[in-house]
Amino acid sequence: MAKEAPVLEAIDQTAPASHSSGPGVVYEWLTTVDHKKIGIMYIVYALIFLVLAGAQALLMRIQLAVPNNHFVTPQVFNRLFTMHGSTMVFFVGIPILFGFGNYLIPLMIGARDMAFPRLNAFSFWISAFGGILLYLSYFAGSGLYGAGSAPDVGWFAYAPLTAKVFSPGHSTDYWTLSILMSGIGTTGTAINIVATVICMRCKGMTMTRMPLLVWLLLVTSCMVFVAVSPLTAAQIMLTLDRYLGSHFFDTQAGGSAVLWMHFFWIFGHPEVYILVLPAFAFINEIVPVFSRKAIFGYSAMVAASVGIGFISLSVWAHHMFTVGMGPAGNTFFVFATMVVSVPTGIKMFNWLATIWGGRVRFRTPMMFAIGFLFQFLMAGLTGIMLSAAPFDWQLSASYFVVAHFHYVLVGGILFALFAAFYYWYPKITGRMMSETLGKWHFWLFIIGFHLTFDFMHIPGLLGMPRRIYTYEAGRGWEYWNLIVGIGAMVQAIGTLIFVYNLVHSYFRGKIAGPDPWDAWTLEWSTASPPPSYNFAVEPNVGSRRPLWDLKHPEDPDSSYE
Amino acid sequence: MMQTPVTVPVSVNSEAPWVLPNRGIVGMWCLIAAEAAIFLIFVVAYIYYLGKSLTGPLPAQILELPIVGTICLLSSSLTVHEAVSALRKGKVQRCTVALAVTVLLGAAFLWTTAAEWHHLIYEEGFTIRTNLFGTTYYSLVGLHASHVVVGLIFLTVTFLFSVSGRLGEMHAERLEVLSLYWHFVDAVWVVVFLVVYVLGR
Numbered sequence: 001m002a003k004e005a006p007v008l009e010a011i012d013q014t015a016p017a018s019h020s021s022g023p024g025v026v027y028e029w030l031t032t033v034d035h036k037k038i039g040i041m042y043i044v045y046a047l048i049f050l051v052l053a054g055a056q057a058l059l060m061r062i063q064l065a066v067p068n069n070h071f072v073t074p075q076v077f078n079r080l081f082t083m084h085g086s087t088m089v090f091f092v093g094i095p096i097l098f099g100f101g102n103y104l105i106p107l108m109i110g111a112r113d114m115a116f117p118r119l120n121a122f123s124f125w126i127s128a129f130g131g132i133l134l135y136l137s138y139f140a141g142s143g144l145y146g147a148g149s150a151p152d153v154g155w156f157a158y159a160p161l162t163a164k165v166f167s168p169g170h171s172t173d174y175w176t177l178s179i180l181m182s183g184i185g186t187t188g189t190a191i192n193i194v195a196t197v198i199c200m201r202c203k204g205m206t207m208t209r210m211p212l213l214v215w216l217l218l219v220t221s222c223m224v225f226v227a228v229s230p231l232t233a234a235q236i237m238l239t240l241d242r243y244l245g246s247h248f249f250d251t252q253a254g255g256s257a258v259l260w261m262h263f264f265w266i267f268g269h270p271e272v273y274i275l276v277l278p279a280f281a282f283i284n285e286i287v288p289v290f291s292r293k294a295i296f297g298y299s300a301m302v303a304a305s306v307g308i309g310f311i312s313l314s315v316w317a318h319h320m321f322t323v324g325m326g327p328a329g330n331t332f333f334v335f336a337t338m339v340v341s342v343p344t345g346i347k348m349f350n351w352l353a354t355i356w357g358g359r360v361r362f363r364t365p366m367m368f369a370i371g372f373l374f375q376f377l378m379a380g381l382t383g384i385m386l387s388a389a390p391f392d393w394q395l396s397a398s399y400f401v402v403a404h405f406h407y408v409l410v411g412g413i414l415f416a417l418f419a420a421f422y423y424w425y426p427k428i429t430g431r432m433m434s435e436t437l438g439k440w441h442f443w444l445f446i447i448g449f450h451l452t453f454d455f456m457h458i459p460g461l462l463g464m465p466r467r468i469y470t471y472e473a474g475r476g477w478e479y480w481n482l483i484v485g486i487g488a489m490v491q492a493i494g495t496l497i498f499v500y501n502l503v504h505s506y507f508r509g510k511i512a513g514p515d516p517w518d519a520w521t522l523e524w525s526t527a528s529p530p531p532s533y534n535f536a537v538e539p540n541v542g543s544r545r546p547l548w549d550l551k552h553p554e555d556p557d558s559s560y561e
Numbered sequence: 562m563m564q565t566p567v568t569v570p571v572s573v574n575s576e577a578p579w580v581l582p583n584r585g586i587v588g589m590w591c592l593i594a595a596e597a598a599i600f601l602i603f604v605v606a607y608i609y610y611l612g613k614s615l616t617g618p619l620p621a622q623i624l625e626l627p628i629v630g631t632i633c634l635l636s637s638s639l640t641v642h643e644a645v646s647a648l649r650k651g652k653v654q655r656c657t658v659a660l661a662v663t664v665l666l667g668a669a670f671l672w673t674t675a676a677e678w679h680h681l682i683y684e685e686g687f688t689i690r691t692n693l694f695g696t697t698y699y700s701l702v703g704l705h706a707s708h709v710v711v712g713l714i715f716l717t718v719t720f721l722f723s724v725s726g727r728l729g730e731m732h733a734e735r736l737e738v739l740s741l742y743w744h745f746v747d748a749v750w751v752v753v754f755l756v757v758y759v760l761g762r
C-alpha cells in the first residue's frame with residue numbers, strides 16, 4: 001500500500017479567466033465545452049421544464065378537484081397529461097440527473113474534464129433543442145389558447161392512435177421528433193460518462209475506490225445504451241409510418257399495436273431505473289457524510305446496482321399484463337419484477353446500517369434523504385402489489401398506478417434531487433443555501449406530497465381510471481380528488497420557496513468555502529466554485545475517502561483497504 | 562488575483578504506472594453497443610413480421626442473394642485492418658492504398674444495394690408501402706446502408722488526409738477507432754444477410 005505523502009498545500013495564484021460582461025457572457029455559455037458549465041446548463045434547463053410541467057400538473061389537478069368541472073376542455077386536458085409526462089421524463093428527469101453527473105463525475109474522479117468535451121456540448125444542445133421543439137408545438141395549430149398542436153397521445157403514445165389517420169396534423173410528429181432528439185443527446189452523454197469513468201480517473205483512483213455516485217452513473221449510462229436505443233428505433237419506425245406510409249404499427253395492414261407496447265416498455269421500464277439509480281447515487285454520498293460514517297457495504301452497493309441494471313432489462317412486460325400474454329409470459333414477468341426488489345432491498349438495508357449508530361446531522365440535505373428512504377420504501381411496496389398480475393388486472397390504468405409511480409418519481413427521485421441541490425449548491429455557486437428556507441421547503445413539500453399521493457391511491461382503488469377529463473359526482477371520488485388538489489398546491493408553494501432560495505442564496509447566501517459539510521470525496525478538495533481546470537495539481541488518491549485520509553493522517557482509510 | 566486554496570491528496574511514491582484505456586476506443590465500443598441495440602429492434606421487427614404480410618410479394622419471390630456485394634463488404638474489413646496495421650508501423654503509403662481499396666469496396670457494396678432497390682422499385686413495383694415485408698425489408702436494409710454511407714464518408718476524409726500527407730503514425734489509434742466502426746457495420750451485414758436473405762427466404 002502506497003504511503004500517504006504529507007498534505008500538499010498550495011495557493012493557486014493564476015488570475016481567473018477574464019470576466020466578460022453582457023453579450024460576451026452569453027457567447028461564452030453558448031460555446032462552452034467545460035463540463036461544469038454544461039452541467040449547470042443541464043440543471044437550469046431541466047428546472048425550467050420542471051416548473052412548466054409542474055404548472056401543467058396543477059392545471060390538471062384544478063380540473064379534477066371537483067366533479068363535472070369545465071376549467072379546461074377535454075382536448076386541452078389530453079394535451080396537458082401528454083406534455084406533463086413527456087416533459088417530466090425526457091426533459092426534466094434525464095437532463096437534471098445528467099447535469100449533476102456532468103458536473104460531479106470529473107471532480108469526483110480527479111479529472112479536468114469529460115472524455116469528449118465537444119460531444120458533451122453537442123449532446124446538451126441536441127437535448128435542449130428537442131425540449132424547445134416540443135414546446136414550440138404550443139404555438140402551432142390553433143394557437144396557445146387551444147393549446148396549439150401539442151401532442152395528445154399520452155406519454156407512451158400507444159399505436160394505432162399515433163397513426164396518421166387517427167392523429168392528423170403534426171402534434172404526434174412534434175412528440176416523436178423531440179423525443180428522438182432527446183434520445184440522441186442522452187446516448188451521447190452516456191457514451192461520454194462511460195469513457196470518462198473508464199479513461200480519465202486520476203492516479204490511484206481504481207474502480208474499487210471510486211465514489212459510489214460515479215459507479216451508479218456508470219451503470220446508468222450502460223443501461224442507456226440498451227434501453228434508450230430501442231425507443232430511438234421505435235421512433236424511427238413511427239416516423240417512417242407517418243411520413244413514408246410503412247406499416248410497422250398499422251393494424252389495417254397486419255402491423256401490430258402490441259409490438260409498439262413491447263418496444264416502448266423495453267425502454268420504459270429500464271428508464272425508471274435510469275432515473276432512480278442517479279437518485280440512489282446522491283443518497284449514497286449524502287447519507288454517509290451526514291451520519292459521520294463510511295457507507296456500509298460498498299461492494300454490496302456496487303453489486304446491487306449492477307444487479308438492478310441487469311434485472312430491470314427483463315421486466316418490461318409488467319406494464320402489459322392486461323394485454324393477455326398467457327400464463328407463461330405473465331409468470332415470468334411477475335417473477336422477474338419481484339426479483340428486482342431484492343437488490344433494492346439490499347441498498348435500503350445498507351443505508352439504514354450506515355445511519356445506524358452514526359452521529360446524524362439533520363441538515364436540509366439529510367432531511368430530504370430520509371424522506372427519500374421512507375417514501376421509496378412505500379413506493380416499492382405498492383410496486384410489489386402491482387407486480388402480481390391478478391392485482392394488476394384490477395388496477396391497471398387506474399389512479400392507483402398513477403399514485404404508485406408518482407411515489408417513485410416524486411417521493412423517491414425528486415426528494416433525492418432536492419437533497420442533491422442543498423448538498424452540492426455550495427460547491428457549484430460558492431454559497432450556502434438558506435437552512436431556514438430549506439426547512440420550510442422540506443416541511444411544506446413533504447406535507448403536500450403525502451396529501452397528494454397518499455390519498456391518490458384511494459380513488460384508484462375505488463375504480464377511478466387515469467386520464468379521464470372529468471367525473472360524475474356521487475362515486476365517492478370527489479373528496480379524495482379535492483385533497484389531492486390541495487396537496488398539489490402545497491407542493492407548488494414549497495417548490496416556489498425552493499426556487500426563491502436558489503436565486504436568493506446565489507446573491508446573499510453565506511460564503512461556503514471549499515468543504516462546508518466536512519465531506520470526504522475529491523470534489524470538496526478544490527475551491528467553490530471550482531476553477532475551470534478543477535485541480536491545480538492532479539490528485540493521487542490512496543483510498544475511497546481521500547479527504548478523510550487528508551484530515552486524519554493518523555488513521556487513514558488506506559490502511560484498511 | 563484569484564486565490565484557490567488547494568488541499569489535494571497527493572501521494573509521493575506512485576511507483577505503479579497508471580495506464581488507462583484509450584477513450585476513443587471505449588467511446589466507440591459504447592456507440593457500437595447503442596447502435597447494436599437499435600439494429601436488434603429492427604431485426605426483431607423483421608422476424609416478428611415474417612410471413613405476416615396480408616398481400617404479396619413474398620421474399621422468396623423477389624429477393625436474390627447479394628453475393629457480390631457481400632464479398633465486397635466483408636473483404637473491406639480486411640483492407641481497413643491492413644490500413645491500421647500499416648499506419649502503426651509508419652508505412653503511410655501502404656495505409657493510403659489500403660484505405661483507397663476499402664473505400665472502393667464499400668462503394669461497390671452500396672452500388673449493389675442501390676441496384677437491388679432500383680430493380681425492386683421500378684421493375685417489381687415493390688416499395689416500403691407494399692406490405693409488411695416491404696416495410697421491414699427497406700427499413701432494415703436501409704438502416705444498414707445509411708451506416709455504410711456514414712462509414713464511407715469518414716473513410717474518404719481519412720483517405721484524403723492520407724493522400725495529402727497529413728496522416729502519420731500518431732494517428733494510428735484514431736484510425737483504429739474508425740476501423741472498429743467499420744468492422745461493426747460489416748458484422749451487422751452478416752446478421753442482415755442471414756435474417757433477410759437466408760432465414761427470410
Ligand SMILES: [Cu+2]
Binds near residue numbers: 319
Ligand atoms: Cu416497470
